[in-house]
Amino acid sequence: MNNNWIFVLIFLYCVPITGSAAAEESAKWSYSPELLQPFWQSEVVQSEPILFIKDSVSGTAAGRLLFPIDEVLEIRDSSGRKLFEHGVDYLFERGESKITLPADSGIVTVEPDALRRPANSQQFQLTHRDGNGEILFGAKLEYHELQTSVTYRKASHEWPLEMAACQTDSLAKTLAKLEAGKPLSVVLLGDSISTGCNSSSWGGGAPFQPAFQDLFVQHLNEHYESEITLTNLSVGGTTAAWGVTMIDKVIESTPDLVILAFGMNDSAGRSAADYGADIKAMISGVRSEMPATEIILVASMLGNRDWPRLHQELFPQYREQLSRMTWDGIALADMTSVWAEMLHRKNDSDLTGNGVNHPNDFGHRVYAQVLCSLLVPDAPVEIEAVQCDGDYSGHLQGVCLNDQGSIYWSFTTELVKTDMQGRIQKRIPVANHHGDLCFNDGRVYVAVNLGKFNDPEGHADSWVYVYDSQTLDRVAAHEVQEVFHGAGGIGVRDNQFYVVGGLPEGVEENYVYEYDGDFRFVQKHVIDSKWTELGIQTATYHDGYWWFGCYGKDHPLIKTDENFQMRGRYDFSCSLGIVGVAPQRLWVATGPKTPSGRCQGTLFLAQPDDENGLRPLPSRSFSSFD
Structure with a gap:
């Protein structure tokens, strides 16, 4: 089956939920700056997800967090409605990153086989790398509903990546507008991740968290008290080659800031050189008409390593292509390195929204945190x-x-x-x-x-x-x-x-x-x-x-x-x-x-x-x- 067709088929599910669910969203979701504080800096990690896998012999289940635990503040189901009890529903050792569930815990668990489906039993062919059936595809919030949210205080802040700080040079014009409280026009051009796929808001379920681009705008609005207009031209199933054809549409919005976010679908087999050439073409197209416009290049999250249609070796190559383009007025939001480090510490099933190539609510927050860190200075040290x-x-x-x-x-x-x-x-x-x-x-x-x-x-x-x-x-x-x-x-x-x-x-x-x-x-x-x-x-x-x-x-x-x-x-x-x-x-x-x-x-x-x-x-x- 053609790789591009696979991604287009997956995109058919990327349709936002409307009507009563959207009304409930507006009533339930509440912005909190703590949720947008970069997790690598914060004392407390908010609502980090774990999908607990049950051991078929002992009946217990376990999962890991990004950091060792000093104190668990609360564990809730993914909707946020149900609170679980320490000693009854879960156990942990201070200084360890592991959470264990007793056999009679009320927290949702799954058998390993529950994350697989028989070959050719799903609408899309998502054959597992080991050839044993297919990866469970989550069309809406299937994975979200299996995941559990942990809020905890860190016992260690070890994070080996040097994260980008506020880009006072690369994004100087954007920052000047924000700091002056002037209106800011932003255009986002990307694939299905940038349409908001598999955020709980998009899926129409509690806690109705917005996707990363809306969190990004909301956080900037709150921090700078500026009026920020977002034009989202993203379409699921697309690659950077398609992005080149959309530059006229980008220019129509006369943006102050453009965010280019491709790579997931390109990784089905497009070379790093071709990907880089398309990104350069987009930059040139924007700059030729609007030389003062600044640009953020997003290096994509990683897809599921057990899905062989994604060529994992391409993600860091794409990131390297983008890093070479960060000249005057262009900054890099490196989700590739962040996601790789998270996968050193957690399972893909903890972070995925659909099982293969979309983030869950936590992943959307991390996207927003990485983007916001480029435009929001750290609090004075x-x-x-x-x-x-x-x-x-x-x-x-x-x-x-x-x-x-x-x-x-x-x-x-x-x-x-x-x-x-x-x-x-x-x-x-x-x-x-x-x-x-x-x-x-x-x-x-x-x-x-x-x-x-x-x-x-x-x-x-x-x-x-x-x-x-x-x-x-x-x-x-x-x-x-x-x-x-x-x-x-x-x-x-x-x-x-x-x-x-x-x-x-x-x-x-x-x-x-x-x-x-x-x-x-x-x-x-x-x-x-x-x-x-x-x-x-x-x-x-x-x-x-x-x-x-x-x-x-x-x-x-x-x-x-x-x-x-x-x-x-x-x-x-x-x-x-x-x-x-x-x-x-x-x-x-x-x-x-x-x-x-x-x-x-x-x-x-x-x-x-x-x-x-x-x-x-x-x-x-x-x-x-x-």
């Missing part, structure tokens, strides 16, 4: 003292901060990534001895010494190890043997790297070793600092100055200008880590120990002070946007 979760065998060596709100901590033999509250997102073992670290352009750079540190004869073995800031996978290692007495710290300025390290007793100056972006040695800089015990341990460039932390009885803080000319030496310990967080604000690290002697890490705020170098701030928090 309250910068305050931070304690890194956990304890470690090695002491803290340094800290750094990325541009997405993650902190990186080097504990000698472990590298840890946390959020701004110190909650662990990733933790990996590393070689002894990992020292101070810095962040630059999506990567974390760590000063590493594998030999003798501070040896007068120079028996060090100095390296810089490079880690992907999302996954903490090591992606490179650079020898920096010019650092004669052992690499201990590293900083970055204008894509040049500066490595510091050991200093034998009696040497009355410190050294900074400069490398270019490919770690070719540039030169050795001299700091007239006088001797410091074990040299320099930590380094950061902030507010036009270099700040260096050192060991020793007085734990001296050395401050220099950008050319390493001394500006002061102070009795202020920054030897375990220092990093700038806002104008005139730096985080300084300390390393308390547990009663059993295990090492921990904390950060306190300080501001520059002419007399003392730095001055600790009171423990109150303050906004980084003040």
Whole structure:
């Protein structure tokens, strides 16, 4: 059977419910900003779905959530009308992501075979990848009615993707209109996902949640108090090639913002090159008539991996095509990567609306959250003292901060990534001895010494190890043997790297070793600092100055200008880590120990002070946007 025909047939079901159901929707659905808060940032995950699969032997059922649970706030059926009871209907262990149902639970469960149908028994041929019958097709809300909604507080915020922040550059014109409260015209052009298929509103069932495009408009309206007009030209069963034929219709609406959302149907076999060429043609068609119009490109969710008609390898290839087009005035909403990560943690049956290629209510909310995050700034981050979760065998060596709100901590033999509250997102073992670290352009750079540190004869073995800031996978290692007495710290300025390290007793100056972006040695800089015990341990460039932390009885803080000319030496310990967080604000690290002697890490705020170098701030928090 022809792939395109399959998708057109599926689209025959994508007809919105009207009449009394629509009237009930208006009475039941209530907008809440919490539902549109990005789930990867929020303390509480709202109404995350699980489709519980029953074990045919034990009679129990289980399902998994995206994050480990600190506290389950409520579990309801998908309509939201029925509330279930902990200990009676469900069980969970704090710190685990698994929810288990007792045999006599009132929560709906299904046998594995219930999600299959015999071959050729459905109107559409949805043969399972294993050849054993077909995937159950949900024409309206069949999957929705089998799923259960869990609202819970996270025990961990680990989320390896670096999510796009508000696009103040790429979508500057759109943001300017929104912030001024001016009307905004938006055109959406896409496939059946963008028509709203399998949202409960579209299906005419409780809780009647709108589809992603309507949630997107509603959230922007509420946040900016602007009048936003959405023209939705999407048609089910279509590919990017069809989208090219619709550009005249797009232009008729004279949009300020165009959202292009194709890929699901293309994945039936269209090459990434053909897909990319069609998206480029749409962009060119819009820009030739309306050069000021801004564009969001949506990389599609993934379809069911058990349906072989979808070529799963094409989704990331399509996403890569789109990412290459994000030049001036064009932003990417990357649902492909988000969906892939969700499927690492959950089953497709938890997230699907129709069993094969549509999202359920939660998926529509995630679409809206990803889109809204491009146009709604994060709430001002309250910068305050931070304690890194956990304890470690090695002491803290340094800290750094990325541009997405993650902190990186080097504990000698472990590298840890946390959020701004110190909650662990990733933790990996590393070689002894990992020292101070810095962040630059999506990567974390760590000063590493594998030999003798501070040896007068120079028996060090100095390296810089490079880690992907999302996954903490090591992606490179650079020898920096010019650092004669052992690499201990590293900083970055204008894509040049500066490595510091050991200093034998009696040497009355410190050294900074400069490398270019490919770690070719540039030169050795001299700091007239006088001797410091074990040299320099930590380094950061902030507010036009270099700040260096050192060991020793007085734990001296050395401050220099950008050319390493001394500006002061102070009795202020920054030897375990220092990093700038806002104008005139730096985080300084300390390393308390547990009663059993295990090492921990904390950060306190300080501001520059002419007399003392730095001055600790009171423990109150303050906004980084003040």
